[in-house]
Amino acid sequence: MAAAVGRICGARLLKNYGAVTPQMLSTLGVVGGGVGALLFALEQSVQASGNEAHPPHQPWSHGGMFQSLDHASVRRGYEVYKQVCKACHSLQYIAFRNLVGVTHTEDEAKAEAAEIMVRDGPNEEGNYFERPGKLSDYFPSPYPNENAARAANNGAYPPDLSLIVSGRKGGEDYIFALLTGYVDAPAGVVLREGQNYNPYFPGGAISMAQVLFNEAAEYTDGTPATASQLAKDVATFLRWCSEPELDDRRLMTIKVIGMFSLLTAFIYYLKRHKWSTMKSRKLAYKPVAKK
Structure with a gap:
């Protein structure tokens, strides 16, 4: 980085204004690069010092830069969430x-929306009432408030899953590993009542019991509902929940790359066949000889 800054200054792309010198810019480049390397090393050391297992990467159908979500899997994942x-x-x-x-x-x-009842109002008489859900309604919470949620789960608060994939390091790999990673606690690990052991959860002790087993849910398309299939589909669904615009964004990326490729070819043609003659011409002054 410092060498790049030095070349820029040497080519006089940056002028010397006041006390700013090429040596100072080079020093800033070295310091900036060192700070970046230090932060990267600290992040790696913090990850390595954790006592939870790192989730292995799974071959997701949407893992590539230009790959879209498997919408059949997203639908099945919604069914797993619902059930x-x-x-x-x-x-x-x-x-x-x-x-x-x-x-x-x-x-x-x-x-699907009509299956829930939504509290709405007030009406013309000033009273609140319940009505069937509409498309504009959001998914309801299973508990009226946080205290009720904790009381029903031995003090643990079930997190909202809307942005869980974006909010957890590892994304859908973490979700899949967590849902399928329940094992017996190793020797020396003491769990409190109502806790379970999962090596992918920070600390290992998790209040959520294992919920995905073979045939724990039923798919409408007839897909065999194995535990790994259920975990894969619900992880894909939660990835879509975190980024509903994922497919649109990747489609726009393809369009942008195609458009800029054409523009690059057009600009190269102008540079090579139009401006090259302008840039390489030579102007000569020939004074008229006196007679």
């Missing part, structure tokens, strides 16, 4: 309208 996870975890940032065109048709999403 298993919904009892404890909320999706407060996801509305039923978000399902339209992704996992459900508009009529199917309306039917």
